[in-house]
Amino acid sequence: MPRHEKERSPRRGPRSSRSSLAPGSGSSVLHRSLVVAVALALLTAVAGLVAYLTREEVPAPAAGSVPETRQSAPAVPSPSVPVPKGGAVAAPVKTGDPVEFAKAAAKVLWSYDTRRLSQVEHVAGLKRWMTAEKRYADWASVADQVPDRVLWSRLRDNAQYATATVGEGHFPQAFKTALAADPGAITEAYVYAVTVTGRQSIVWTGVDAGSGAEPRSATLAVQCRPDRACALAAVLPTPAP
Secondary structure (H helix, E strand, O other), X not given: OOEOOOOOOOOOOOEOOOOOOOOOOOHHHHHXXXXXXXXXXXXXXXXXXXXXXXXXXXOOOXXXXXXXXXXXXXXXXXXXXXXXXXXXXXXOOOOOOHHHHHHHHHHHHOOEEOXXXXXXXXXXXXXXXXXXXXXXXXXXXXXXXOOOHHHHHHHHHOOOEEEEEXXXXXXXXXXXXXXXXXXXXXXXXXXXXXEEEEEEEEEEOOOOOEEEEEEEEEEEEEEOOOOOOOEEEEEOOOOOO
């Protein structure tokens, strides 16, 4: 089945060799390290992330705190994402809550429709979710979630599309613990780490028509400054518990 490599289903088929979880190379690695260092400066206690974070110098934090209402989010139906017109990628939700925004963003990242959009159109739709602050925007980590143009074309030959449901979103425990010890460590960039879980369903046609589904999990870096709506900053290399 001509599918993106991160999507697994019961059937076998051709897969892309591209890894959406692997950091980029060259200067993009350095930039991504800076962005993730800002987003996860408080997650250095999480095993497996320490080496990644220490690639770049972590910016010094300022004073501030996280509102109590942002500490967690219960398992609820998927966020209300604006209904796209003509198959377009949904518009960013307008909210100041990083957990609610991350859940909506994850649903969009896990959804695509090769029948209605080209790869270029899909990517353009995702860019609308990104923060305008280039210092904290790691577009490469988001673009890595999308099949490249060649693979997209193969998926389109089979009219493949994916939908997603979101079950739960929360701040990783290490993030909350460290932030409680140093409440002022968030206001330099107002970038929050949010882990989202859900489920992705995929359908394709052609000779071997079928469908598949799998659970999904991702940790997103979300920027929510007090004076503006939240925006996506990055998709982190691995989900944080």
